Amino acid sequence: MKDERTVPARTATQVKIADAAIRVIAQRGFDVVSVRSVAQQSGLSAGTVQYHYRTRQDLLLAALERSVARQAERIRTVGRVESYRESMALTLRELLPLDGVRYEDAAVWVSYGAAAATRDWLAGPYWSGMRLFHDGVRETLERARADGRLREGLTPETAAPLVTALVNGLTLDHLNAPARVRVEVEAALDRGLRLILRD
Amino acid sequence: MKDERTVPARTATQVKIADAAIRVIAQRGFDVVSVRSVAQQSGLSAGTVQYHYRTRQDLLLAALERSVARQAERIRTVGRVESYRESMALTLRELLPLDGVRYEDAAVWVSYGAAAATRDWLAGPYWSGMRLFHDGVRETLERARADGRLREGLTPETAAPLVTALVNGLTLDHLNAPARVRVEVEAALDRGLRLILRD
Numbered sequence: 379m380k381d382e383r384t385v386p387a388r389t390a391t392q393v394k395i396a397d398a399a400i401r402v403i404a405q406r407g408f409d410v411v412s413v414r415s416v417a418q419q420s421g422l423s424a425g426t427v428q429y430h431y432r433t434r435q436d437l438l439l440a441a442l443e444r445s446v447a448r449q450a451e452r453i454r455t456v457g458r459v460e461s462y463r464e465s466m467a468l469t470l471r472e473l474l475p476l477d478g479v480r481y482e483d484a485a486v487w488v489s490y491g492a493a494a495a496t497r498d499w500l501a502g503p504y505w506s507g508m509r510l511f512h513d514g515v516r517e518t519l520e521r522a523r524a525d526g527r528l529r530e531g532l533t534p535e536t537a538a539p540l541v542t543a544l545v546n547g548l549t550l551d552h553l554n555a556p557a558r559v560r561v562e563v564e565a566a567l568d569r570g571l572r573l574i575l576r577d
Numbered sequence: 578m579k580d581e582r583t584v585p586a587r588t589a590t591q592v593k594i595a596d597a598a599i600r601v602i603a604q605r606g607f608d609v610v611s612v613r614s615v616a617q618q619s620g621l622s623a624g625t626v627q628y629h630y631r632t633r634q635d636l637l638l639a640a641l642e643r644s645v646a647r648q649a650e651r652i653r654t655v656g657r658v659e660s661y662r663e664s665m666a667l668t669l670r671e672l673l674p675l676d677g678v679r680y681e682d683a684a685v686w687v688s689y690g691a692a693a694a695t696r697d698w699l700a701g702p703y704w705s706g707m708r709l710f711h712d713g714v715r716e717t718l719e720r721a722r723a724d725g726r727l728r729e730g731l732t733p734e735t736a737a738p739l740v741t742a743l744v745n746g747l748t749l750d751h752l753n754a755p756a757r758v759r760v761e762v763e764a765a766l767d768r769g770l771r772l773i774l775r776d
Binding site for chain 2: 404405406407408409485488489491492493494495496497501504505508529531532536539540542543544545546547548549550551553554555556562566569570572573574
């Protein structure tokens with residue numbers, strides 16, 4: 379029988395553990411994640427954490443998978459409006475380091491981006507999250523093009539990497555920005571999207 | 578007399594140590610940096626490293642300062658061409674994770690972006706590097722506007738954060754990209770700059 383432990387966060391306890399790992403990363407850093415620190419953060423025993431995620435590596439993979447799933451879930455439930463640009467802005471705002479879980483998921487994304495550069499076991503999962511995001515953007519841009527809303531000279535294929543770079547760049551730039559600068563991040567997202575989509 | 582140790586990399590030995598710390602970060606990760614790992618990488622003794630940078634924190638600050646200085650130096654010496662857009666593309670290419678020192682400095686930038694989120698002593702120096710980059714971009718955009726090359730609806734103040742986000746986003750997105758995707762990063766930079774500057 380296949381051993382099902384160390385799989386992504388799926389049961390309520392696994393989700394609770396993965397959420398705690400995300401909080402440890404956002405508040406104290408990627409290198410602080412351990413069975414012990416995540417147990418403390420979640421209020422569960424180290425034994426329970428270790429039953430579900432046997433190693434630090436398992437915990438880190440579960441946290442990434444959970445963070446990407448949280449972002450995808452927020453995006454799915456965001457309200458839609460008439461304009462492609464405004465819909466896209468509402469959606470992508472969920473990925474910016476604004477507050478609460480949005481800040482946590484943004485911090486996770488940048489932390490794993492850095493960590494994946496020197497850890498082969500993370501590079502694949504990180505790239506999968508990146509592709510998921512990229513493909514979602516490209517699908518929206520395809521619908522926008524069909525409706526004549528994509529700016530001249532752009533295609534969904536050439537514009538999608540610009541949208542992902544805009545969001546990821548604003549995330550990296552504003553994660554450590556002073557509060558007076560961080561409030562400008564939503565306006566910058568809107569401004570960037572106006573270069574790509576017309577109303 | 579003021580103790581001048583633990584200052585940024587200024588003598589040939591200090592530069593050698595800081596370059597070695599950068600290489601450790603790019604090849605093995607931010608959390609591997611220590612007096613010992615940097616001594617091994619540089620070929621100097623641990624005593625020599627510790628004479629110049631007494632703590633891990635001093636080493637990490639010196640590596641960031643040196644990496645930003647290396648990028649600024651490359652940008653200063655890059656060739657200029659007639660078009661603002663092409664000049665800016667040539668310049669900003671030096672910040673992308675392309676090869677050799679460019680990859681190293683890009684990896685350092687993303688690693689410190691992640692680390693600064695949970696380390697107060699890094700947040701200030703990281704933000705200074707960010708402002709240096711942002712202000713350089715804004716100055717170029719001011720000259721471009723004076724020559725009527727900035728796209729309608731944009732000002733140097735609103736466009737500069739979009740340029741920095743484009744470069745930092747492409748850096749984060751491509752640091753871990755498979756080789757077949759990474760080759761597209763320069764074309765994406767050019768395409769993004771075309772939305773902001775006209776020829």
